[in-house]
Amino acid sequence: MSTFVVLIYEDEEVWAAADEAAQAEYFRQHREYSARAAEHGITIVASEALQRVATALTLRRPDGTTQVTEGPFAETAEQLGGFYLLEAPDADTVLKHAHLLPAHYTLEVREIMQL
Template identity: 60%
Template sequence: MSVQTYLVLIYADEGDWDAADEATKAEYYRQHGDYDDQAADYGVTFLAGEALQPVATAVTLRRSGQDATITDGPFAETAEQLGGFYLVTAPSREAVLKHAMLLPEYTIEVREILPM
């Protein structure tokens, strides 16, 4: 069976997390634990995964030839921010999507890694 590598990007409104009570945060952590614990049930293998610092800590680099502009903050203004990721292998995108249903109610983007 052939496997591909996917990046599972997690987007959420940082303000929602800041406003969440301890019970809500505990439930989110439990759901991430289920996601980790049940990976093999979906044919998913973890390669990496991390939460990210708040978007206020981001720096954006824009290049044009040898010129570069560096600005504080994310690339785009959005209601949701990239909060973390998982790098996984799986037999199909469908397996990754079904497995991602174990995560809390985030906006999830799944992107296949381009072999180099």
């Protein structure tokens, strides 16, 4: 087994504009994703949704000085909205299972480096 992170990117405005029914459908898809993990040989180690990107703090240390700014690292059309930390046999299994998540997400799957 290997450990993977599935990073969930989305345009925050899609969520903000969604009515209660659409939001309920997104939550239903996340519950299904979690409930069906074992069918794919996946164990969910952790998962969290993140607060809006406007609440982010960015730390930079150029030239040995510390600079903290409010807001995201980069201005982008999509923001990091949450993640799943998984144990799975391989990346292909993670990708196959990821199809259960809402289709408007951009998903980044990365294996955790063993140190």
